[in-house]
Structure formats: structure tokens, C-alpha cells
Amino acid sequence: MVGGGSTYTPELVDGFARLRDTLPVDELVLVDPAADRLELVGGLARRILARQGHPGRVVTTADLDAGADGADAVLLQLRVGGQAARHQDETWPLECGCVGQETTGAGGLAKALRTVPVVLDIAERVRRAAPDAWIIDFTNPVGIVTRALLRAGHRAVGLCNVAIGLQRRFAGLLGVAPADVHLDHVGLNHLTWETAVRLGGPEGEDVLPRLLAEHGDAVAADLRLPRALFDRLGAVPSYYLRYYYAHDEVVREQRTRPSRASEVAALEAELLELYADPALDEKPGLLAGRGGAYYSEAAVDLAAALLGGGGSPYQVVNTRNDGTLPFLPDDAVVEVQAAVGRRGVAPLPVPALDPLFAGLTAAVSAYEDLALDAALRGGRDRVLRALLAHPLVGQYAYAERLADLLVAHNTEHLAWA
Known part of the structure; x- marks a missing residue:
């Protein structure tokens, strides 16, 4: 470790x-x-x-x-x-x-x-x-x-803990074992939606409509997003989507409290x-405040499956796209359900993604490609390009200022700065 x-x-x-x-x-x-x-x-x-x-x-x-x-x-x-x-x-x-x-x-x-x-x-x-x-x-x-x-x-x-956290939460609300809940989890790391919640496996009954009808208010409160948004999306966004769907509200909050x-x-x-x-x-109980709930279960499950000793056959992981989302390059990394075993991971088929989700996914994936280029080759111009591409930045004046701030605050960690 x-x-x-x-x-x-x-x-x-x-x-x-x-x-x-x-x-x-x-x-x-x-x-x-x-x-x-x-x-x-x-x-x-x-x-x-x-x-x-x-x-x-x-x-x-x-x-x-x-x-x-x-x-x-x-x-x-x-x-x-x-x-x-x-x-x-x-x-x-x-x-x-x-x-x-x-x-x-x-x-x-x-x-x-x-x-x-x-x-x-x-x-x-x-x-x-x-x-x-x-x-x-x-x-x-x-x-x-x-x-x-x-x-x-x-x-x-x-590996990320967003999916396993939602799986555990949904299982509790539905009164079933976590292992019985299979999520149609799709997107990029920290940019995902649950488009179906299935009981029993990838082909199981989709109970997401029932989950939202009976427990939508509780789920919305957990994720700090309006219940009406979930109904309009027909899906459950990860809590990281709040940075996109309620950006200005989050900024106001951040300006009034410690980091x-x-x-x-x-x-x-x-x-x-x-x-x-x-x-x-x-x-200690205090450790729960550190974040990362259920990481231990997710880590054990993934390692066990990869090493061939056990683990769940289907897990949410970050891996190569390879056509899973056809509007992204093959070498993009997507966060989806995959079959996991000694030979590695194989993403499960994903139904055609709603343009509402696909558009944002494509934009952030393009940003990630530019971010990786900046990380590998350095240079303020590459940093600026990545910031211009990010949906949370975009505006030229902001990107210029943020590029300068980024370099100034990270000089000791950037070999090229």
C-alpha cells in the first residue's frame, strides 16, 4: 500500500x-x-x-x-x-x-x-x-x-467509493442485501449517474422508479440536490454532480466556511x-469522519476478483472505454459496471446514453485528455487549454487567471514551472 x-x-x-x-x-x-x-x-x-x-x-x-x-x-x-x-x-x-x-x-x-x-x-x-x-x-x-x-x-x-456507497444506501432503503443490488452506473470518475437499480444482477428488475417514488426525498437530501431534478433526470446523479448542477450555490457555501x-x-x-x-x-469511531466509506469492502472485493480468489463477479471500476461509450475515444477511462476476474476487467454493455448525460461526459472526457497531456508534458499553455475545456471553467478570462494561480501555488511540485 x-x-x-x-x-x-x-x-x-x-x-x-x-x-x-x-x-x-x-x-x-x-x-x-x-x-x-x-x-x-x-x-x-x-x-x-x-x-x-x-x-x-x-x-x-x-x-x-x-x-x-x-x-x-x-x-x-x-x-x-x-x-x-x-x-x-x-x-x-x-x-x-x-x-x-x-x-x-x-x-x-x-x-x-x-x-x-x-x-x-x-x-x-x-x-x-x-x-x-x-x-x-x-x-x-x-x-x-x-x-x-x-x-x-x-x-x-x-476504484472509487461512490458506487458502493450508493449501493449500500439503496439496499438499506429497499430492505435487501447489498449484494442483491446491481447498479447501472455510467459515466466518468466523479461524473456518474445511476440509470437503473436492478435486483439480483445485470438482468434483474429495474426498481429505480419505485426507489424514487418511495424514497426520492431521502436520496435527494443525501445528495443535497432538489428532488425535482431526480424526477426530470430519471436517474440518480452522484453527489459530485452537485458541482455542476448547483455550481454557484456551492461556491457561495465554500466562501463562507473552512475548506x-x-x-x-x-x-x-x-x-x-x-x-x-x-x-x-x-x-476508532472518529475515522468515519475522514471520508471514504466502504473503501475497504470495495478494495477487498476488487483485489480478490483480480487475483482469482473470490470477490463479486461484477463491480464498478475505472477502466479503458474500448467502445463501451461509443462517443468517447477507446483510450478514455470510464467508470462502469464490469465483469472482473483473473484476466482483468471487461465493461458490461451500456444502453445508449441520454444526450443530457452524454454531452457532459464527452466534455469532461475531453478535458481529462487535455489534463493528462499537461501532466505529462507540462507548460502553462497546456494548462490553459485544459481549463478552457472544463465545463466548470470555460471562460477565457477565468482560465487565464486560474492558469497563473495554479502554477504559482504548485511551483514546488511541477518540474517545468
Whole structure:
């Protein structure tokens, strides 16, 4: 696990411990250059496994090459620049009246520019140390990072928790087991819609109309979007669509409250104090505020399926388009249901997408292509092109100003700046 010193790691370790029958783990290697955090997190990880009687061994190291040696799977959950860089991503776009967010808009572009070169270097080293390993990317922006990995020929799959979170929520509302809920989940990472909710599998009955009729108000409240919008869409958008469908409202909110990064930084300080307690041998309740609900279940399920030991046969992943959405290039990365197994992932067929969804998907996919070009080749002009293409920016004057702000706030992380 690269980024193993993250305060979120105990959530994943807890999942490995609880779901050992799905994914037997002999050794978990936590790789992180932050030695102080790594030892605190590693100590708690060992205690969590011991409490639950798990025989696996936890190793901590700052040496990526040694840590990846012989690995079956490598999980990426790093954050270049830490919460300080995230705070910048969430604040300087507001100067232009644009949403400040770490995975989309101008802030998401900044994160992509910082992250892609680092992830590609890690992946090349993993390829030498463990040529058959699967790379599972949690690192945001997942779509752009996964696109970079796949273009470079790596065995990589991107993973996000939006789908599994909605699956769990819908199952609770419908009074069924989560495994019985199959989502027709379609779009790009952090730009998706649930166009059907099926019971029993990909061919099951679509109960989305009933879900909206009986529980539409609750779902809308969860996602902080008007109930009437869901009825007009005939689908459930992910909560990230709020940045598009209620952009100005979100900007007004962001200007009147602390950034999410500042909240997370304070939470992480509290968590690290808890992790230092040698008596703590389970994930603390406070960790729920860190975000990333159900990542552990999603990660175990995906790794188990890829490694051939179990896991659900159908899972929502980020992978190559290859004709799944015919209006996008084959090498675009889409987030859809796929058959997952030892041979990899194969997206399930997707019905023709409503132009209301297809148009925005195509625009953001084009932005992602330009963002990846800027991340790989650098240059302010490429940054400007990506910002002009993004539906949350677009206007030339804003793009010019945001390009300057992005470079100024990220000089230490951009080799070309």
C-alpha cells in the first residue's frame, strides 16, 4: 500500500481482517516516506489484525522497491503535497468564482498535474519489482491517473467509493442485501449517474422508479440536490454532480466556511493521537469522519476478483472505454459496471446514453485528455487549454487567471514551472 501512512489506512486494514475469507493476505506492506506517521499507523494495523486473529504480517518501510518486491497487488492512495496542497486546491479557484474542489475543476487539474508524474514513476518501479502485480488506484483524480497508468501499459484498475456507497444506501432503503443490488452506473470518475437499480444482477428488475417514488426525498437530501431534478433526470446523479448542477450555490457555501482540507487536517491530528495509544486495537469511531466509506469492502472485493480468489463477479471500476461509450475515444477511462476476474476487467454493455448525460461526459472526457497531456508534458499553455475545456471553467478570462494561480501555488511540485 503506497501511502500506507495515511490516517485512512486502518479502515482498509480492518476490511482485510474482517474479509479474510474473501481475500487471504499473508503480508501487508505499508510504504510511506513519513516515518513518524508510518510507525503509528503500522502499529495500529498490527494490533487490528491481532485483535481479529488474522495471521497476516504487517511490514512498514520507506523503500518502495523493497516494499513492492513480489507483491500480488499494489494499492495507491498517495497525496502529493498533503492536506496543505489540498487546501490550496479548494481555495484559490474561488478567487475567480469557480468551485474549489480537489478532484474536479481547476483544483482537480492542479492535483492531476502534481500526481500523474509521481504515480507513473511508482508504477515503473512496481513493474520492475513485481511485474505481474495489479495496480489498484484510489489516488484522485482517479480517472486521469488511471488513464495515465493504462496508456503506459500498466496492469491497472481505478476504484472509487461512490458506487458502493450508493449501493449500500439503496439496499438499506429497499430492505435487501447489498449484494442483491446491481447498479447501472455510467459515466466518468466523479461524473456518474445511476440509470437503473436492478435486483439480483445485470438482468434483474429495474426498481429505480419505485426507489424514487418511495424514497426520492431521502436520496435527494443525501445528495443535497432538489428532488425535482431526480424526477426530470430519471436517474440518480452522484453527489459530485452537485458541482455542476448547483455550481454557484456551492461556491457561495465554500466562501463562507473552512475548506474541507482544513477540517481533515484537524481530524488527522486527532486520529494520530489516538493511533499512538498502544491499547487501541480497532479502528476508532472518529475515522468515519475522514471520508471514504466502504473503501475497504470495495478494495477487498476488487483485489480478490483480480487475483482469482473470490470477490463479486461484477463491480464498478475505472477502466479503458474500448467502445463501451461509443462517443468517447477507446483510450478514455470510464467508470462502469464490469465483469472482473483473473484476466482483468471487461465493461458490461451500456444502453445508449441520454444526450443530457452524454454531452457532459464527452466534455469532461475531453478535458481529462487535455489534463493528462499537461501532466505529462507540462507548460502553462497546456494548462490553459485544459481549463478552457472544463465545463466548470470555460471562460477565457477565468482560465487565464486560474492558469497563473495554479502554477504559482504548485511551483514546488511541477518540474517545468
